[in-house]
Amino acid sequence: MNFYRYILFLLLLSAGCSKPSHKIIVATAANVQYVMQEIKKEFEKETGKPIEIVVSSSGKLTTQIREGAPFDVFVSADTKYPDEIFNKGGAEEKPRVYALGTLVMWSKELPVEKLSADILTDENVKKIAIPNPDVAPYGAAALAFLKKRPDFEQIKTKLVYGESISQTAQYISSGTAEIGFNALSIVLAPEMKGKGNWIEVDSSLYQPIEQAAILLRHSDNSPKKETSEQFYKFLYSAKAKAIFTKYGYK
DSSP: OOOHHHHHHHHHHHOOOSSOOHHHHHHHGGGHHHHHHHHHHHHHHHHOOOOOEEEHHHHHHHHHHHHHHSEEEEOOSSSHHHHHHTTTTSSSOOOOEEEEOOOOEEESOGGGGGGGGGGGGGGTOOOOOETTTTOOOOHHHHHHHHHTTTTTTGGGEEEESHHHHHHHHHHHTTSSSEEEEEEEHHHSSSGGSOOOOEEOOOOOOOOOOOEEEEEOOOOOOOTTTTHHHHHHHTTTTTTHHHHHHTTTOO
């Protein structure tokens, strides 16, 4: 369901109900989607309060928030987008960093011992997939890493861009691209087990991927304000931290 159909669905649902829905909506960067599914289960089990997760790139989610999307919490893949929302009055509190992300090089077919930046110019590597650096922080990190290479001019002709981490993962796991860059949290997800090989990219070769979340503004009489604040606090709890660690976040 695309975003606009999703909004229409919400409007129709609310029109057909005598009571407003108190379910909160958490806008989630694609690299965090598997983590958030586990955090969602823990939160719902602990509180009995349901939440809904909407997944996309951080940039696209920010655009949707700017256009009035009914999100309650935004879990981004960087600090830039949450800072932008706060600076434009979209939240009462500054965003907080919840984890540091890790970039990986990943291939469906290539063995681990062949995975290095040197393989990127090999004639058998026709396509190199990265998330769109304009909207996806992991794409920006991958591009920064590649630009440090003396052979970048040769590499850039092979680049194909996914709209998000998720689409880029599909390019790589399906073999559409011989190699690509993605988030460690994606390759560690149970859903990706056995779908190729990967290595971590030297973290000194790209800017640290600080990932922040922000509690979006609610009116004082909003029926979702209390649950939103409760979930936002849960993101920084020991239980949530253990789940982030499980998926490779620092």
